[in-house]
Amino acid sequence: MNNRQNKDYIRKRYRNASGEGLEKIPAKERPKLFEDSGKKRIAVYARVSTLTSQQTSSFELQQKYYSDFVDRQSGWELVKIYSDEDASYGQNPKRP
16 A cells, blocks of 8 residues: 555545544643743744845844743743744755
8 A cells, every 4th residue: 555545544534433432632731831930941943034134133033022021921041042044945955
């Protein structure tokens, strides 16, 4: 069975499934970041998807926004800003 046939088989199986006998796993409760006053070490990610100079202000403003946002939160410590100032994948096939 090739990959496409396998996908079609799986889709057909699930479309016809009644749900009876399936184990339902409840979603995990989302963390309440703003209600929990415990200490948190925070890393953020800022990026722009073109190398044009017009995107430089956006890139700098993103980093400033996240720094200021984390500074305003009680118990939060900004550990690192991960950043990516590069062309989008579609424009740069060498990017992983």
